[in-house]
Amino acid sequence: MIFDIEKLLQFDTENATLVNQMTGDSIELSLTSARLLAKLLNHRRDVLSREEIFESVFDQHGARSSNSNLNQYISILRKNFFELGMEKDVIVTIPRVGFRISEDVAVDSFNDQSADNFFTDDIKPVKKSSHFHAIHYLPIIILLLMSFPFMLFKPESIPNDTTTKRMQQGKCVIFSPSSFSDKDINDIINATTQNTGKLDCSIEKEIYIDKLQINSALGINSQMLFIECISSNNKCISYYFREKENA
Structure with missing residues (x-):
């Protein structure tokens, strides 16, 4: 079908x-x-x-x-x-x-x-x-996990994926592409929290982020997705953003 x-x-x-x-x-x-x-x-x-x-x-x-x-x-x-x-x-x-x-x-x-x-x-x-990379012109800070879990679960249940980076901030576990530096991750988190408020890591959460950048003759388009998942109630919220720098 x-x-x-x-x-x-x-x-x-x-x-x-x-x-x-x-x-x-x-x-x-x-x-x-x-x-x-x-x-x-x-x-x-x-x-x-x-x-x-x-x-x-x-x-x-x-x-x-x-x-x-x-x-x-x-x-x-x-x-x-x-x-x-x-x-x-x-x-x-x-x-x-x-x-x-x-x-x-x-x-x-x-x-x-x-x-x-x-x-x-x-x-x-x-x-x-x-x-x-050629097809994206939508908003993002994305979950670039090949295995995106929405709740915390045992390591053996997560498929091996060398493209995924994991870091801890308080009780938040943050997943991103392995190519991201800590500065890249913090920049995306800061850009998100400017619109949504401070990230609360006093409770267990999983955060999935990514950013795609497209260069064109008109400038640079950055598209981001930020997904915040609260482990205790299976609830996830997605935030989409788009930034543009003119050439």
Whole structure:
């Protein structure tokens, strides 16, 4: 089955890929991520409970189900959408219930093949197009984790990812691309808190940040995403920003 999302992205359940229809850039999803996205898209008019997702996406396929793992895969999908140029929040969290596809996102599907039960394996690396940087002109300080957990969970549950840097600030665990210096991280945090207020690290949180910079003849466009997740209540808040320096 193929899902058309906002006339921008296509998700092909057969090969587990997300493709930007304008640029041709694509990301190959892990099979767990693909099963999860297919489940959400097939039931896009409904709110899916965590328990329902655990059973159909994880348990039936021999994968370990937990709030941490589910939050992790939701984070991965949000990151994938963002990397391919989707400005809208496609997946919405319903506090204390589960997840759904946003009512503001237009989705069409083609052919009658069921995607819910299509995926049978669980281990598959995520691949990104080499054109990654060319397609972004949206706001960001992003979760550049290949494994984005939304809550604190045991290290063995986080896939190995050399592109991810982890640092501690109070009770906040901050994840960023490994190429970021401590100054880069603090600059992004400071830019965010100027708009949102001081970052409170007196309670356990996970913070996911990234910044993409695009150079053009008209100047430098910086796009940032900052995601703040409170470990105790499974709640995450995303902040998007855009900066431009004229040439």
